[in-house]
Amino acid sequence: MTDYKNLIDGEMVDNGEWLDVLNPANEQVVGRVPACGKDELDRAVAAARRAFKTWKKTSQEERQQVVQGIAAAIKDNADELYRLLTTEQGKPHQQAQQEIYGAAGLAAAQSTLTLDDVINQDDDTRLSRTRRVPVGVVGGIVPWNFPVMMAIQKIVPALVAGCTIVLKPSPFTPLTTLRIAELIKDVVPAGTVNIITGEDHLGPMITEHPDIDKITFTGSTATGKKIMEGASGDLKRITLELGGNDASIVLPDADVEKVAEQLFWSSFSNAGQVCIAAKRVYIHKDIYDDLSKAIAEYAKTVVVGDGSQQGTGVGPIQNKKQYERVLELIQDAKDNGYKFLTGGDKDPSGTGYYVPITILDNPPEDARIVAEEQFGPVMPLLKFDTIDEVIERANNSEYGLAGAVWTKDTDKGVEIAEQLETGTVWINEFMQLSPFAPFGGHKQSGFGAEYGVDGLKEFTYPQVITVKRDAAV
Numbered sequence: 001m002t003d004y005k006n007l008i009d010g011e012m013v014d015n016g017e018w019l020d021v022l023n024p025a026n027e028q029v030v031g032r033v034p035a036c037g038k039d040e041l042d043r044a045v046a047a048a049r050r051a052f053k054t055w056k057k058t059s060q061e062e063r064q065q066v067v068q069g070i071a072a073a074i075k076d077n078a079d080e081l082y083r084l085l086t087t088e089q090g091k092p093h094q095q096a097q098q099e100i101y102g103a104a105g106l107a108a109a110q111s112t113l114t115l116d117d118v119i120n121q122d123d124d125t126r127l128s129r130t131r132r133v134p135v136g137v138v139g140g141i142v143p144w145n146f147p148v149m150m151a152i153q154k155i156v157p158a159l160v161a162g163c164t165i166v167l168k169p170s171p172f173t174p175l176t177t178l179r180i181a182e183l184i185k186d187v188v189p190a191g192t193v194n195i196i197t198g199e200d201h202l203g204p205m206i207t208e209h210p211d212i213d214k215i216t217f218t219g220s221t222a223t224g225k226k227i228m229e230g231a232s233g234d235l236k237r238i239t240l241e242l243g244g245n246d247a248s249i250v251l252p253d254a255d256v257e258k259v260a261e262q263l264f265w266s267s268f269s270n271a272g273q274v275c276i277a278a279k280r281v282y283i284h285k286d287i288y289d290d291l292s293k294a295i296a297e298y299a300k301t302v303v304v305g306d307g308s309q310q311g312t313g314v315g316p317i318q319n320k321k322q323y324e325r326v327l328e329l330i331q332d333a334k335d336n337g338y339k340f341l342t343g344g345d346k347d348p349s350g351t352g353y354y355v356p357i358t359i360l361d362n363p364p365e366d367a368r369i370v371a372e373e374q375f376g377p378v379m380p381l382l383k384f385d386t387i388d389e390v391i392e393r394a395n396n397s398e399y400g401l402a403g404a405v406w407t408k409d410t411d412k413g414v415e416i417a418e419q420l421e422t423g424t425v426w427i428n429e430f431m432q433l434s435p436f437a438p439f440g441g442h443k444q445s446g447f448g449a450e451y452g453v454d455g456l457k458e459f460t461y462p463q464v465i466t467v468k469r470d471a472a473v
């Protein structure tokens with residue numbers, strides 16, 4: 001077991017109080033991290049405030065170089081990092097590798113983003129120009145499902161925009177992030193990036209801290225609402241990436257054999273603990289029987305187990321609380337007599353938070369397992385008849401994160417996509433996010449956006465400077 005320290009003001013530090021971190025595959029303690037409170041937060045914020053004075057004046061090239069250094073540090077140590085990530089998060093090695101390389105790739109790509117000045121007026125009367133200025137010190141709060149990717153997607157745009165940051169990983173998955181902190185300690189100027197760990201109560205302290213100017217948060221909708229409330233005291237800027245209940249819509253012309261495997265992974269990747277996983281799969285009645293059978297057949301080939309073992313496709317649920325919630329939803333489906341194509345029949349026992357792959361056969365639309373975000377290895381298959389009907393059913397949700405349409409007729413797919421009330425819609429693919437396109441939820445799935453120029457702008461204020469050209473002075 002290793003102790004991992006926090007990064008404050010360019011130093012790896014601890015406060016002598018520790019939190020245990022478990023491996024969800026066997027419930028053994030795999031590391032300890034500092035249990036921080038207000039004192040450590042104040043020190044980190046003060047360091048970020050000091051660093052901001054110089055960092056905000058750096059050139060685009062200097063910032064780009066630092067961010068590329070972060071990308072290189074992650075990539076050069078990918079083997080160590082992905083193994084550690086599996087140990088604390090549970091995801092299979094191959095998916096952990098994708099997260100680590102994905103985070104390095106995101107940092108490298110987003111280092112190239114720029115916010116150019118905009119000329120509003122340029123004539124004999126006046127020159128008016130909008131420039132973007134960094135908001136200041138950012139508080140970043142991240143969840144446990146993609147701990148590294150989420151940390152990087154907050155640290156990188158903050159730095160590129162000229163801000164400094166105090167980041168809080170989830171208490172369930174802080175280890176890989178703190179190892180990255182150690183690797184980038186001498187890559188980033190002291191105080192620009194601070195990473196501190198603590199239990200959930202550290203979150204509201206960040207949200208309400210008077211010397212933090214902006215909160216960027218990824219997590220549940222319930223916590224997002226508390227953050228909005230906490231940040232309202234001094235009108236902090238906020239970006240919230242929250243929950244989703246994404247619908248996939250499969251039209252009758254889709255090739256059953258080809259889409260079955262893709263649909264499976266759109267729901268079961270990372271054991272379903274993905275905000276943009278397909279959580280409701282609507283299949284046209286003409287192909288429903290064949291496709292549901294093909295998905296259930298494919299599911300039999302996928303191994304649920306310890307992510308560090310070769311051949312594992314679906315790992316454990318990341319933590320006990322989420323494990324119990326997923327089991328509760330499955331129990332509710334059993335109690336209501338819904339039909340299972342697979343799963344639901346085994347009672348998980350022994351150590352590790354394992355849930356069998358669970359596929360439901362056309363449960364009612366108002367079933368809890370359909371209407372709520374499951375965030376686990378659960379896939380309700382739902383039968384539909386007409387396009388109008390399925391669009392209405394897909395949109396009947398408080399969430400609006402993403403969705404997908406599967407069809408050979410891509411024009412038709414786009415026509416349906418334009419009627420879905422979500423921030424992203426894929427035609428014939430899933431979970432593809434571009435570093436250059438805005439990613440954000442409609443309705444209760446979020447507030448603002450990350451990624452791309454739109455995401456970068458959220459770390460800045462617009463400042464308009466006008467020069468009167470025909471002034472009598």
Ligand code: NAD
Pocket residue numbers: 141142143144145146168169170171199200202203204207218219220221222223224226227241242243244274275373375401441445446
């Ligand atoms: P969570 O909201 O419980 O916790 C997220 C983070 O917030 C953790 O670091 C936690 O310590 C902190 N936190 C808890 N209470 C807080 C408070 N009152 N104030 C401030 N911070 C607080 O979420 P989770 O269970 O870790 O993650 C799962 C959720 O995240 C799911 O709903 C999922 O859909 C969502 N998610 C969304 C996206 C997206 O981009 N939209 C991505 C990944 C996960």
